Amino acid sequence: MMEERYQPKKIEEKWQRIWEEGKSFRVSENSRLPKYYLLEMFPYPSGQIHMGHVRNYSIGDVIARYKRMRGYNVLHPMGWDAFGLPAENAAIERGVHPAKWTMENIAYMRDQLKKMGFSYDWEREFATCDESYYRWEQLFFIEMFRRGLAYKKLSTVNWCEKCRTVLANEQVEGGRCWRCEQEVGVRELEQWFFRTTAYAEELLGELDHLTGWPEKVLAMQRNWIGKSVGAEILFPLMGREEALNVFTTRQDTVYGATFVSLAVEHPLALELSRSTPQERTVREFVERIQRINQTRRGADEAEKEGLFTGAYCMNPFTGEKIPIYLANFVLMEYGTGAVMAVPAHDQRDFEFARKYGLPVRVVIQPQGKRIKAEEMAEAFVEDGVMVSSGPFTGLRSSEGREKLAAYLEEKGWGKNDIRYRLRDWGISRQRYWGAPIPILYCDSCGALPVPEAELPVVLPKDVEFSGEGGSPLAKLPEFFKASCPKCGGPARRETDTMDTFVESSWYFARYACPDEQGAPLDKARVAYWMPVDQYIGGIEHAVLHLLYARFFTKVLRDLGWIALGEPFTNLLTQGMVIKDGAKMSKSKGNVVDPDFLIERYGADTARLFALFAAPPEKDLDWSDQGVEGAYRFLTRLWRFVSHYRDALASAASDLDPKELSPTLRELRRQIHRTIKKVTDDIEGRFHFNTAIAAVMELFNALSLAGKDESIWKDGTPLIKGGVETLVVLLYPFVPHMASELWESLGHRNSLEEIRWPGYSEEALEEERWLIVVQVDGRVRGRITVPADASNEFIEAEALADPKVKGFLHGKEIQRVIQVPRRLVNIVLEG
Numbered sequence: 001m002m003e004e005r006y007q008p009k010k011i012e013e014k015w016q017r018i019w020e021e022g023k024s025f026r027v028s029e030n031s032r033l034p035k036y037y038l039l040e041m042f043p044y045p046s047g048q049i050h051m052g053h054v055r056n057y058s059i060g061d062v063i064a065r066y067k068r069m070r071g072y073n074v075l076h077p078m079g080w081d082a083f084g085l086p087a088e089n090a091a092i093e094r095g096v097h098p099a100k101w102t103m104e105n106i107a108y109m110r111d112q113l114k115k116m117g118f119s120y121d122w123e124r125e126f127a128t129c130d131e132s133y134y135r136w137e138q139l140f141f142i143e144m145f146r147r148g149l150a151y152k153k154l155s156t157v158n159w160c161e162k163c164r165t166v167l168a169n170e171q172v173e174g175g176r177c178w179r180c181e182q183e184v185g186v187r188e189l190e191q192w193f194f195r196t197t198a199y200a201e202e203l204l205g206e207l208d209h210l211t212g213w214p215e216k217v218l219a220m221q222r223n224w225i226g227k228s229v230g231a232e233i234l235f236p237l238m239g240r241e242e243a244l245n246v247f248t249t250r251q252d253t254v255y256g257a258t259f260v261s262l263a264v265e266h267p268l269a270l271e272l273s274r275s276t277p278q279e280r281t282v283r284e285f286v287e288r289i290q291r292i293n294q295t296r297r298g299a300d301e302a303e304k305e306g307l308f309t310g311a312y313c314m315n316p317f318t319g320e321k322i323p324i325y326l327a328n329f330v331l332m333e334y335g336t337g338a339v340m341a342v343p344a345h346d347q348r349d350f351e352f353a354r355k356y357g358l359p360v361r362v363v364i365q366p367q368g369k370r371i372k373a374e375e376m377a378e379a380f381v382e383d384g385v386m387v388s389s390g391p392f393t394g395l396r397s398s399e400g401r402e403k404l405a406a407y408l409e410e411k412g413w414g415k416n417d418i419r420y421r422l423r424d425w426g427i428s429r430q431r432y433w434g435a436p437i438p439i440l441y442c443d444s445c446g447a448l449p450v451p452e453a454e455l456p457v458v459l460p461k462d463v464e465f466s467g468e469g470g471s472p473l474a475k476l477p478e479f480f481k482a483s484c485p486k487c488g489g490p491a492r493r494e495t496d497t498m499d500t501f502v503e504s505s506w507y508f509a510r511y512a513c514p515d516e517q518g519a520p521l522d523k524a525r526v527a528y529w530m531p532v533d534q535y536i537g538g539i540e541h542a543v544l545h546l547l548y549a550r551f552f553t554k555v556l557r558d559l560g561w562i563a564l565g566e567p568f569t570n571l572l573t574q575g576m577v578i579k580d581g582a583k584m585s586k587s588k589g590n591v592v593d594p595d596f597l598i599e600r601y602g603a604d605t606a607r608l609f610a611l612f613a614a615p616p617e618k619d620l621d622w623s624d625q626g627v628e629g630a631y632r633f634l635t636r637l638w639r640f641v642s643h644y645r646d647a648l649a650s651a652a653s654d655l656d657p658k659e660l661s662p663t664l665r666e667l668r669r670q671i672h673r674t675i676k677k678v679t680d681d682i683e684g685r686f687h688f689n690t691a692i693a694a695v696m697e698l699f700n701a702l703s704l705a706g707k708d709e710s711i712w713k714d715g716t717p718l719i720k721g722g723v724e725t726l727v728v729l730l731y732p733f734v735p736h737m738a739s740e741l742w743e744s745l746g747h748r749n750s751l752e753e754i755r756w757p758g759y760s761e762e763a764l765e766e767e768r769w770l771i772v773v774q775v776d777g778r779v780r781g782r783i784t785v786p787a788d789a790s791n792e793f794i795e796a797e798a799l800a801d802p803k804v805k806g807f808l809h810g811k812e813i814q815r816v817i818q819v820p821r822r823l824v825n826i827v828l829e830g
Helices: 008-021 051-069 085-094 098-115 131-146 196-209 215-225 251-256 279-290 294-298 347-356 397-411 523-529 545-558 594-600 603-612 624-650 662-685 688-707 709-730 735-744 791-800
Strands: 035-040 073-075 150-160 165-167 185-194 227-236 243-248 259-262 306-314 321-327 338-341 414-420 439-442 446-449 481-483 490-493 532-538 568-574 577-579 768-775 778-786 813-819 823-828
Touching: 008 098, 008 603, 008 735, 035 051, 035 523, 051 073, 051 532, 051 568, 051 577, 051 594, 051 603, 051 662, 085 098, 098 594, 131 150, 131 446, 131 545, 165 185, 196 215, 196 227, 196 414, 196 545, 215 545, 215 568, 227 251, 227 338, 227 397, 243 251, 243 259, 243 338, 251 397, 259 306, 259 347, 279 306, 279 321, 306 347, 321 347, 338 347, 397 414, 545 568, 594 603, 603 624, 603 688, 603 735, 624 688, 624 709, 624 735, 662 688, 662 709, 688 709, 709 735, 768 791, 778 791, 791 813, 791 823
Parallel strands: 035 073, 035 532, 259 321, 532 568, 768 823
Antiparallel strands: 150 165, 150 185, 227 243, 227 306, 227 414, 259 338, 306 321, 439 446, 439 490, 481 490, 768 778, 813 823
16 A cells, blocks of 8 residues: 655665665676666765765666666666875874774765665775785785886875875865875975876877867866977087077977076076075075975966076077076976067066066067067067067968978987876885885895785784874884895885885776786776776876776786776766855765765755756755655645556556547657657756656646546546656666555556656657638638647747738738637738
């Protein structure tokens, strides 16, 4: 017996139990079915899910359930990005071991996700802190080390004092730590790197083929990789045998170079001032600037600072002696760390030159105009015509660049070159809660990989956290003391752990075969499931996780573990959840607890609101009224089906469309129109909000039909079909209620077994009437109108008909007479 009152808690617990016991969403390879791999970015187990998770995973669940109903073999897994600083910080602050804190959080969040009814294959679940996961990551590291793709070097690194660890450039946002928002400084440390630059050209070129990715993300990655085609030019140092190697993309402006700028990290930065009056001042300047994060230094809005080194070099094209400055905005990691400064044609050089009284020389003029250096308010940075440029004067910039590059090589003054903004990925972290780097150091043999038979290098659990920062592994002899695998002598184990982004750079491949024990990946199963057909996550990962995952996929391909080079075919970046004008966060006090929503309204209401309030790619403005509205709709639907259930369950299903009345034909048309609308909105655009709106409109039409006795008498089979269609269409969005309604309507098979409904093109065709239009009783035209057109609409169409209008010109209409479905007669005065 169907309950009259909608009780979401009872319904949802019932269906979650049925799905779990029946393993409804367990999946395996099936060559007879087309596969569909749907994946949302897995969560960090911070303690509990938030509304951003609810929205993200509800979006994915709609697609997963829909694709199953379309006949796809759907892989929809879930797991945990479990290493990271918050767990370690919790250990320090609360005296709880990171492993215990993490596992307790995972257990709680798993329960929350199950209460939301998400259709995951939970048998594929794993956490990246599992030894069975990171042991393979250590194997990948060793294989990369052997190929020169993993290496160690002394490097100036971004340093977060609060987290007491190194950050990759991509993890510094606006000069602050991406995790704790503390201002980031710099240090010199020995660090492990992955050679991402070895794949720079492929990472850039393949973006053109990622047609299923948002253009904004593609643009962000292109900018981060930052390919620059230009030339290296040698500027001889005055009084020395050496030359400064300068990289530029604007060699057409070389005749306008009036000084050279060096990065403070450049090897010659201190050397050039040695034994000069500037030596002390230069050293102090270098030390001060080096303490500033490079992201802040390189920002366009940052104030330009510099200092004369006391040294000069020669512009090889003009023969002019020009000064060498240190400049805060020149970065060692891009180009060569030395920049030929052309103030007239580079804005930063222009601001620097004006500040320090350096010459500004115009060597590029815009077509048909003339710029004077003394009148310039800003640099002219566009292409133009070369002037005051020796034998190259009169050439267009593009042509000049080509000829200058060739001239450089001919004279031995430089060469063509390509540079990338992308830097190698620094993966060393001086913290505990991460995957140990599998390297041993022997005084006799150097750095050696841990023998593969000894993997995994297990992260020890018996450690103490003092709160002093750094990794406790460096203070744990039983961990770092080892034997050299080559000579048998004493060795020291690496105590740095890997950046947690390493774990998230290949987890999607492991989901294809999480039970594989003899290798990191089962090539056959990976070949079946990969690539991910639809990936869903936040835009904030555009140049962090997404770039690293692409790089790692290419590395795994070249190591022979997989056969593909790109991991994600399509990407959806969902918007944030906004409340009171800001992104939800605990610090802002504007968080909505999903547990509260589930308890008060049910998971289906939470899902429906998150999907209905805005398109997925847009930010969602939280609204308590919106949640109440979603709950009211579900309650109305429940009451409607409960009220008519017996009549609908016993109604015949056979229906002859030709025998339907005009009203019922229109209702049938709306049913099929709704199927088409919902299908198109899910399939092509993921516009779930408009899909839900169409279902609501259909429900309103069915509700009105149910109240009309004449319609109910003649159209019960149609209404039954309409209600069943509505329930099926709602299933991906509100699966618990839809499943319960489906069962209450007498169906023994579950909605997981039902195919997505199709629509009839014939039913979509709108019935129209041919109306004769008379003027003073004489036929003057004909119009066609929809069968449900009002008298006002028909009259307006008749008066607007071009043929009819010719007989009305300058005459006043006395009245308009209509014969329903047949005729309009326009009566004129006199």
